[in-house]
Amino acid sequence: MPGDTSAFGLLLAGDPALLAIVRLSLAVSLSATALAAVIGIPLGAAVALTRFRGREGMIVFLNAMMGVPPVVIGLTVFLLLSRSGPLGSFGLLFTPQAMIVAQTIMVTPIIAALTRQTVEDLWAEYRDELTAMNVGPLRKIATLVWDARFSLVTTLLAGFGRAASEVGSIIIVGGNIEGFTRTMTTAIALETSKGDLSLAIGLGIVLIGIVVIINALAWVVRRAGEAYAG
Amino acid sequence: MHTRRSLFVAALGALLLSAPALAQDKSIVVASTTSTQDSGLFEYLLPIFKQKTGITVKVIAQGTGQALDTGRRGDADVVFVHAKSAELKFLSEGQGVKRYPVMYNDFVLIGPKSDPAHVKGMTDVAKAFQTIKDKKASFISRGDRSGTNIAELKLWKDAGIDIDKDKGPWYKAIGQGMGAALNTAQASGAYVLSDRGTWIHFKNKGDLEILVEGDKRMFNQYGVMLVNPAKHPNVKKDLGQQFIDWLISPEGQKVIANYKINGQQLFYPDATDPSA
Amino acid sequence: MRGVTILDRLSLTVGAGAPTVLIGPNGAGKTTALRLMAGLMAPTSGRITWGGRPDVPARRAIMFQKPAMLRRSAGGNLRYALNAAGIPRRDYAGRIHELLALVGLDGLERRPARRLSGGEQQRLALARALAGDPAVLLLDEPTASLDPAATKTIEDVIRAVAAKGAKVVMSTHDLGQARRLGGDIVLLHRGRLLETGPAATFFTSPQTEAARIFLAGDLLV
Ligand SMILES: Nc1ncnc2c1ncn2[C@@H]1O[C@H](COP(=O)(O)OP(=O)(O)OP(=O)(O)O)[C@@H](O)[C@H]1O
Ligand SMILES: [Mg+2]
Numbered sequence: 120m121p122g123d124t125s126a127f128g129l130l131l132a133g134d135p136a137l138l139a140i141v142r143l144s145l146a147v148s149l150s151a152t153a154l155a156a157v158i159g160i161p162l163g164a165a166v167a168l169t170r171f172r173g174r175e176g177m178i179v180f181l182n183a184m185m186g187v188p189p190v191v192i193g194l195t196v197f198l199l200l201s202r203s204g205p206l207g208s209f210g211l212l213f214t215p216q217a218m219i220v221a222q223t224i225m226v227t228p229i230i231a232a233l234t235r236q237t238v239e240d241l242w243a244e245y246r247d248e249l250t251a252m253n254v255g256p257l258r259k260i261a262t263l264v265w266d267a268r269f270s271l272v273t274t275l276l277a278g279f280g281r282a283a284s285e286v287g288s289i290i291i292v293g294g295n296i297e298g299f300t301r302t303m304t305t306a307i308a309l310e311t312s313k314g315d316l317s318l319a320i321g322l323g324i325v326l327i328g329i330v331v332i333i334n335a336l337a338w339v340v341r342r343a344g345e346a347y348a349g
Numbered sequence: 350m351h352t353r354r355s356l357f358v359a360a361l362g363a364l365l366l367s368a369p370a371l372a373q374d375k376s377i378v379v380a381s382t383t384s385t386q387d388s389g390l391f392e393y394l395l396p397i398f399k400q401k402t403g404i405t406v407k408v409i410a411q412g413t414g415q416a417l418d419t420g421r422r423g424d425a426d427v428v429f430v431h432a433k434s435a436e437l438k439f440l441s442e443g444q445g446v447k448r449y450p451v452m453y454n455d456f457v458l459i460g461p462k463s464d465p466a467h468v469k470g471m472t473d474v475a476k477a478f479q480t481i482k483d484k485k486a487s488f489i490s491r492g493d494r495s496g497t498n499i500a501e502l503k504l505w506k507d508a509g510i511d512i513d514k515d516k517g518p519w520y521k522a523i524g525q526g527m528g529a530a531l532n533t534a535q536a537s538g539a540y541v542l543s544d545r546g547t548w549i550h551f552k553n554k555g556d557l558e559i560l561v562e563g564d565k566r567m568f569n570q571y572g573v574m575l576v577n578p579a580k581h582p583n584v585k586k587d588l589g590q591q592f593i594d595w596l597i598s599p600e601g602q603k604v605i606a607n608y609k610i611n612g613q614q615l616f617y618p619d620a621t622d623p624s625a
Numbered sequence: 626m627r628g629v630t631i632l633d634r635l636s637l638t639v640g641a642g643a644p645t646v647l648i649g650p651n652g653a654g655k656t657t658a659l660r661l662m663a664g665l666m667a668p669t670s671g672r673i674t675w676g677g678r679p680d681v682p683a684r685r686a687i688m689f690q691k692p693a694m695l696r697r698s699a700g701g702n703l704r705y706a707l708n709a710a711g712i713p714r715r716d717y718a719g720r721i722h723e724l725l726a727l728v729g730l731d732g733l734e735r736r737p738a739r740r741l742s743g744g745e746q747q748r749l750a751l752a753r754a755l756a757g758d759p760a761v762l763l764l765d766e767p768t769a770s771l772d773p774a775a776t777k778t779i780e781d782v783i784r785a786v787a788a789k790g791a792k793v794v795m796s797t798h799d800l801g802q803a804r805r806l807g808g809d810i811v812l813l814h815r816g817r818l819l820e821t822g823p824a825a826t827f828f829t830s831p832q833t834e835a836a837r838i839f840l841a842g843d844l845l846v
Contacts, residue, residue, distance in 0.1 A: 202423030202583055210583065212424050213378055213409060244693045251663055251687045252709040262705070266696040294378075294409035297392070312528025313387050314535075314553030 136298070141329065144302040147215055147289065148282035151222030152230075155278055159227040160271065163234025164260045167242055178235065184228030189221075193288030196221040200292065213294040218302070221288040226278040233274040238263045269344040272337050283330055303329075376405035377588045380417075380425035382496055383526035385571070386410035388454075388546025388615055393608045398595055404588050412526070414494030420444060420574075423581030426589040429596075431496035431544075431571040445574035449597050450625035452605050452616040453570045456500055457548055458561035459531070460486075460540040468540075474564040475508040482510055485519040487539035489530050492522025500569060501542045507566060531557070544569055546615040570625050571616075573597075596620070643808025644783065644793035646824070648800065650845055653813040655796035656690055659763045662794060663687040675761075684710075685761035690769065690796075692750030699725065699741065699749050700734035703756055710757025724752040729778045744771045751779060755786065762786060764795035768802065780806060800840065804828055812836050814845050 166177055198204050200212040200220070211217045241263050249259050264271065286304035293300030295309060303326045310319035385391060386408060395406050409419060413430040417439050420428040428445065430436060439445050458468065458477055466486040468477040481488055482505075491498040505512040512520065523533055527547045534541035535555040543551075548559070573593050578584040595601045602618035609615065619625045647655040660666050661673060663685065675682055695702050703721045712720060725731050728748040733741065738749060751767055767783070768776040776799075783806055787793050797803055803810055807824035812835070820827070820836040831837045839845050 202581060204422075207423070207583075213407065245695070247660075247665060247689055248693050248695070250665055251689075252706060253683065254709050258709075262695075294407070296378075296407040296409060299405075299407050309386075309528075311532065312383065312526045314528055314531055314551040316553050 139298065140301055140303055140306055141325070143215060143300070144283065144304070144326070145329070147218045147302060148222060148279055150219045151226055151282050152275060152279040154219065154223045155226035155230050156275055158223075159230030159278075160234050160264055160274075161260060162227075163231035163236075164238045164264050166231070167235045167238040168256070168259060168263070178232075181228050181232040181235065185232055187225070187228075189225055189285040189287030189289075190291065192225050193221050193291035196224065196288065196292050212292060213296060213300060215293070215300055217292040218289040218300060221292045222282045222285070225285065225288060226282050229281060230274055230278045233277060234264075234267075234271060237267050237270045237274065241267050269341045272341045272344075276334055276337050279333065280330060283326070375403055375588065376407055377426040377585050377592060378407045378409060378424070379427045379429055379592070380409050380411060380415075380419040381429040382413050382416055382431060383410045383528070384431070384495075384497060384544040384547045385429065387526070387528050387550060388544070389550045389610065390546065390605070390608055390616060394601075394604055397604055398592065398601075402591060402595070404591065406592060410526075412491070412493040412495030413499065417444075420576045423576065423583060425576060426585045427573060427575055427592055429571065429573045431569050432499045433570055433572065435496075435499065436572045436574065439574065443580060444577055446577050448572045448574050449593055449620065450622060451571045451573050451596050451620055452602075452618045453568050453625065454545050454616045455562065456497065456542055456567040456569055457545050457559045458540060458567075459534060459543050459548060459557050460560045461538040462556045462558055463538070464560060465538075466540070469560045471561050472564060474504055474561055474567055477561045478504055478508040478510065481540055482508070482515060485517060487534075487537055488520050489534045489537070489539045489541040490520060490522040491527065491530050492524045493526070495526070496569065497527060497542060497544055500567075504542070504566065549610045549613055549615060570619075641792055642787075643824075644787050644795055644806050645809045645811060646803040646807040647794070647796040647811045647813060648798070648803050649813035649819075649839075652815070654816040655813055656765050657816075658813065659687065659765050659794065659796060662761075663763050682761055684757060684759050685763065686754040686757055686759040687763040688750045688754040688765060688767055690765040692746060692753075694738035694741070694746055694749070697738060698735050699730060699738050702738045702749060702753055706753045706756035712757065720756065724755060727755070727782055728752045729775060744775055747771060748775060748779065751782065755782075758791075760791055762791050762793045764793065766796055766798065768797070768799065776802070800828075812839060814839075 163181075166174065166181070196217065197212065199206045200209070200217050201207055202210075202212070211220070238260075245263065245266075249262065254262065284304065286302075286308050289300070289302060290305045290308060293302070293305065295301050295305040301309070303322055307319045307322045307326070310316075310322065381391070387410070391406075391408050395408070399405060409416070409425065411419060413432045413435060416425075416428055416430050417435060419425045420439065421442075421444050428436075428439070429451070436445070436448050440448055458474060460466075460468065466477075466481045466484040468480050471477045471480075490501060502512065521533070521539070523530060525533075527543060528551065530541050531543060531547070531551050532553055533539070535553055535557050538556075540560075545562075573596055575586060575589045575593060576584045578586040596605075597620035602620055605616050605618045606614065647658060649655055657666075661668055665687075695705055697705065700721050703724055704717055707717055707720055708714075721734060722731075725734060728751055730745060730748055730752065733745070738746065741749060747767070747770060751764070754762060754764070764783070768779050771779060780802065783793055783795070787806075787808075793806075795806070804824060807827075809821060810824050810827040811821045812819045812827075814835065819839075820831060820833045822832070827836070828840065831840060835845060
């Protein structure tokens, strides 16, 4: 397809600029999801298992944080990372790392809140057995997370889906710099503003395609896992 | 535990993926305007500059006001904008080192072919604005403190209109970039003031066309400034100054003049004009 | 317990030796008594002592009336219990084989535990309770949904465990089983202790009217 400048044409032709955008989008959103999982899963599990003062408040807070608009998170991270902000000396504003930070903050409450729900249900089932076996608190959390791992895949997907599809926070903290912090969603915003709606739609479809593929893979993993572990 | 270890590995791996980007240390951040980006000038000019100097220029495209604020916070090394009064204010605050005029382009009044206010072909832009207001024809304003927005507000003033007081439902300030304003005008058959570069580059023209152009008051001067390293020690002053020097050098000026779309020149270099 | 009195003025001494068997109609308080002994709940008033001391012995295990299977293989469930009991890792493989064979589940090591039949799950739960070689073994209706052959297997296991010196406290609705296994019998009803005594005398010459009625299969009121 010579001269095909549609997003598919470019993708099929292995256009390096487009591939770089796709790669950066995945790197940022997957890193953010992974970091959010490392923080959010133990946090959600801990909230599920422990009874402490303010726990109900914590749950409401986590649930509410799921709905915070990405731009608000973006703006907050922006102000923190700006050279005149408290963390300005790290020079992270307008870098992929800043985008990862923003998306991690956005995704962590989602993963924590969904994990809490999942783990709490499993805990109701396991509580007596684990308590009777004298299992310590950390081990309990690890056991529940491990045994709920296939349900948690869905949780991770929800987080990844939100990260991969948002533009509000990363366009603010990343700056949509060509070849450096331009992701699929910020590129879509840019192409829309340039009036190149067909390229924008094309990119959008590529993004949807990637999200569908990742979901399909996760689904296969989950089914296989359930067949294996019951 | 197995899962968590592999999650860590995944996180680290992903971070490393994005790490090479950090390695390009010979780079500067330029806060510029959406019109310069949307017109495609940077895509043309920056690779030439990079080849020449090895410096990567990272462009944040914002409205002029926002771009200057980015400089004020020290988040950019260079600002490259188009609103002389705002630039002079930036300098007087001590935020910038020196302002260099670089180039100009011009604004054009865009509207639907049907031209409900009958302004097509007018040579007096103030009169055109007056007519639009009298007919209450739909008008899209950027409303984002950008250079274009500032120029538009000045034109209303020139037309003897206090837009804050006289605006009605026909006047819509959308608070977005040039492209978004053009998209909105296209979708709603409204008038809009645009810089010529963005207009030529814009792909979703629909039945929009240029109705008024050429009035002296529609000239749009671009200036470039190094953010003051005395205020913001992290500013890469040598690399930033190198970029500025190149822009105003005969070579840089020629590159700017050479940027054409469909044979049309978009920007006119004028670094040598001291009054610009 | 939110104002519900489940066990009332229950004073019971469980001695070492042959199994102590709790019997009584539904809702009598058997499960509650076992859970108290397992340390899973604390009495609202009163106390539980072990050999005169308040601390619960570490090497105790309980098999629940409705055991929960961990989402792992049958072998994985046992491995988990072995680990929790602090058994050295190198002994796992041997112990797992031994335990599965003991309850008649040989060859099912790799089967997801939640895919086992109800009776198989119950036997796996017993094997799991035995994993740590407990000194005190609490069993809540261990053969409730087992076929006669499996019931026999389990009873043999219980006998063997008791013979090795572990103290078994169990509940059952099967009076025949109580007679076969019981050292001491404890009859509960509506949270109260009605009668307790050695199995031999309890079944042949019950001391109370209530026990006589219960043994005759009539409804206790
Ligand atoms: N958490 C609780 N809250 C309120 N009532 C409870 C609770 N747990 C048990 N009970 C009540 O206490 C009584 C004793 O229950 P328990 O489970 O000990 O009976 P059981 O002798 O084991 O009966 P079954 O033969 O049906 O297993 C029942 O009436 C039951 O409804
Ligand atoms: Mg019971």
